[in-house]
Amino acid sequence: MRRAYFPTVVLVLCGLSGCSTNPATGRSQLILVSSAQIAAMGEAAEPEMTQQYGGEVDSLQLRGYVDRVGQRLARHTEPAYANIQWTFTVLDSDVINAFALPGSRVFISRGLLQRFTDEAQVAGVLAHEIGHVTGRHVDERLSQVIVANLGLGVAVQSTDSDLALLAVRLVRTGTLLKFNRDQEGEADEQGLKYMTRSGYDPHAMLDVLEILAEASRGPRQPELLSTHPHPESRMQNVGRLLQGHYRGTQDNPEFRKYRSRFQQEAAPYLPSSP
Numbered sequence: 001m002r003r004a005y006f007p008t009v010v011l012v013l014c015g016l017s018g019c020s021t022n023p024a025t026g027r028s029q030l031i032l033v034s035s036a037q038i039a040a041m042g043e044a045a046e047p048e049m050t051q052q053y054g055g056e057v058d059s060l061q062l063r064g065y066v067d068r069v070g071q072r073l074a075r076h077t078e079p080a081y082a083n084i085q086w087t088f089t090v091l092d093s094d095v096i097n098a099f100a101l102p103g104s105r106v107f108i109s110r111g112l113l114q115r116f117t118d119e120a121q122v123a124g125v126l127a128h129e130i131g132h133v134t135g136r137h138v139d140e141r142l143s144q145v146i147v148a149n150l151g152l153g154v155a156v157q158s159t160d161s162d163l164a165l166l167a168v169r170l171v172r173t174g175t176l177l178k179f180n181r182d183q184e185g186e187a188d189e190q191g192l193k194y195m196t197r198s199g200y201d202p203h204a205m206l207d208v209l210e211i212l213a214e215a216s217r218g219p220r221q222p223e224l225l226s227t228h229p230h231p232e233s234r235m236q237n238v239g240r241l242l243q244g245h246y247r248g249t250q251d252n253p254e255f256r257k258y259r260s261r262f263q264q265e266a267a268p269y270l271p272s273s274p
């Protein structure tokens, strides 16, 4: 009966001011955790996740390059997110993955970067992850898990360290970082917006999805598809937006792929693609 229980709780909580309007998407969401609590959870989960993917890459050039792309995008998020301290970490792992931990900690694997040929593709992945953060998808997921597993009374009384422990467990089991179809669509929509605001060609988002589709035909399924499922609906959604709302970006010199910058500033520090 849990499935029936949760919507009832959501309705009651929304009526009691548990819901807030998201500054990036304008959508009403049930969020039971504060931004400070979310940030503390991300801090608690970060060391284990970083270690699980081989730690941070040694190359300071590569670290700096990805951070520059990420910070450029982050500067174009909504004013409500202006004071967030974003971090962008390159994981020294061959797997193809990217994710955002609770808070504003974005990760991309070396294995994914090795597949790319231009900077707009890097921006596409980072902008999608930023979109999950500004869409408050982890906060929303965590709030649902708290209500479903602990009950509202326990959730309200939980200390920050209780919640941090819960977050570590949920990150470890993958519960917290797996998004649904609507959240994936929303992260892409936000991502395309941040890309174009930053001067990137948004068509690179479709390139990324095609690279993932190609990689998924290989011997090893990209892990990114397990944390970010529904690639077919993502392709359709992004394709539709590119032909509609973003049609003016096609062959428009204002929106660039920055291929040579990627080739000069990132590619030399990446082993060649497997």
Ligand SMILES: [Zn+2]
Pocket (backbone or CB within 6 Å): 128, 132, 179, 183, 184, 187, 227, 228, 229
């Ligand atoms: Zn996603």
